[in-house]
Amino acid sequence: MKRLTLEDIAREAGVSKQTVSRVINHNPDVARETRTRVQDIINRLGYQPNQIARSLSAKRTRTIAVVISKIDQYGPRAILLELDQQAHAAGYRLLPYIIHETEPSDLDAYLRNLLSHQPDGVIWAISNIGDLLESLSPDSSLPIPIVATDINVSGIQSAVAVAHVQASQMAVAHLIEQGSQHVGVITGPPNWAVSRLRLEGWRQGLIEAGLPPDDHQIVQGDWSAQSGYEAMTRLLSQYPQVDAVFASNDQMALGVLHLLYERGIHVPDAMCVAGYDDIPEAAYFSPGLTTIRQPYTDICRITVQTLVRLIDAHNADEPYPPIEKSLLYPKLIVRGSSLRKKAGETIKLETA
């Protein structure tokens, strides 16, 4: 089965390739009658233009490359899905560059490889190898526009900022408001920017409540449920007074809940637990998990819109328009894992 080309359609319709090309690209300079005749033939034969040839000739691929970490984490996965939908809506395809290992050994070569597929723009949706970006020589700046999702990466602009610090602070304030006095925290790996921000939110939450934070209240995980389980084990031994935990994502919170279940420590009476992300399963943990819901749809919509605007400017040889940064606020979702029974004699420090 030979593939159809522009020429086949042109021959069949008795016009030149150029006219067919105009029909395909909705160029107005085609007679009404010619257009319908050509279009009919295209439909009848099921012709689809070769995108590779089209890209080479037009010098644009209608493709957006996305650099993202493994999608087994909820955050990256939600972002990839949303970006895919938003990009489609804007007429672009996504070209995912999934980073499987922690870091590519040679980021510069990695980016050159990415560019060799001629994407029209790049979305930087990975936060744990941001520092590496500085290894890019400043003069080798990309020949195409690039934006980051919600992450501050040196040298890459971002159209949105998520108030991670405030959101985490809000969660911690809630734990304290429910009567907790000794709030521990389980962080993600420190090379992820979001880890550092959520930790900072915890710190500020404590300070705000007049409870000085201390290092022995902090344990580190790697985002997985298992690491949450192990981290909680460590926390219980190094900080026995702990009566509430803020886990930096929901998976780790799940590991925490499991350990408490095993040890027979009641949640929330003996221990309040909060997570971060509001994965779809969080409502069905036992008990349901108090957590922070992120505005992924907004993040991705704004990011794609911004990038598309930059691409348009790039194609029109205009200077890039300034990027205005939207500040987005996550939402605290309160569920059973932190709601102490009102009837109980639990201590309340303050009320919001």
Place this chain on the structure above:
Amino acid sequence: MKRLTLEDIAREAGVSKQTVSRVINHNPDVARETRTRVQDIINRLGYQPNQIARSLSAKRTRTIAVVISKIDQYGPRAILLELDQQAHAAGYRLLPYIIHETEPSDLDAYLRNLLSHQPDGVIWAISNIGDLLESLSPDSSLPIPIVATDINVSGIQSAVAVAHVQASQMAVAHLIEQGSQHVGVITGPPNWAVSRLRLEGWRQGLIEAGLPPDDHQIVQGDWSAQSGYEAMTRLLSQYPQVDAVFASNDQMALGVLHLLYERGIHVPDAMCVAGYDDIPEAAYFSPGLTTIRQPYTDICRITVQTLVRLIDAHNADEPYPPIEKSLLYPKLIVRGSSLRKKAGETIKLETA
């Protein structure tokens, strides 16, 4: 910043474009001395050949299109990740076609669009719209090789088959062996092939044990934890004797656990629960979830290898080699949700 081309390198090296092309493609017909000189220049300037131009000229893109459902389900996501790694290892890029809605309205147009990007092959990794494939007129068969992952889709060959029926049967047998007499099942949507297979496994498991299955023991979910919660609610009312549940995936099992937690029905004493998939979180449910682990790595490795072999044959204008089908066995992972403390004395009939 202008992009480098073959010509730039050729000029710099004082050779013709073809020689540079030969160096890039590791063509042996280049003098040792010339090769190193050219290669040095390429490295120094950081030249990467334009993949679009290369694809157009060579008539191959080293790209594999993957048709897959939304990756918010664990199965599709695990498959996408594995395929990505395996494809990379084989020197191919993945071009994911994520189906966001349930079904594309016009599958034929969808496939033509996919083909217009000139992938060298297609992996059909979606099982819920398989029936639609039959709408393809038989003569419009694809001009490139296609294989399915583990799903039997009419018209598409698959290199692996997973023993879903036996695995489900094994899980049910285990529940019965733990003292359950009234095993309910929560199925996925019936348009997914795996739903039907797992249901069949449940049926055979009961028959095998001399327990005739009946329709009122069956409730349907949509893979989500919420649907598992709701399905379990229905199951408890329509089949009050139920003392064990086989959920067709782990998320739904989580919903089940949550409902039982709310109602104070003890797991596993009053109710055994088993899931399917062994998502990384399953071990950290409370209690840990008994489930079926699928051999995703093997599935994807074999699938990619098979497709690459077909692509090679296609490029060499040889007939496709016959596909030998591997049968893979999932593994039963037993955890707390089904392990009754003592066999015998505790067989509670109902609590709700």
Place this chain on the structure above:
DNA sequence: GTGAAAGCGCTAACAT
């Protein structure tokens, strides 16, 4: 071993 010419399937710039 190397180079010149042709062409992949399309779009862009200039015809008419």
Place this chain on the structure above:
DNA sequence: ATGTTAGCGCTTTCAC
């Protein structure tokens, strides 16, 4: 409104 002429950057004959 339509056709003609050049490429896009590369690989592929086929010379030498």
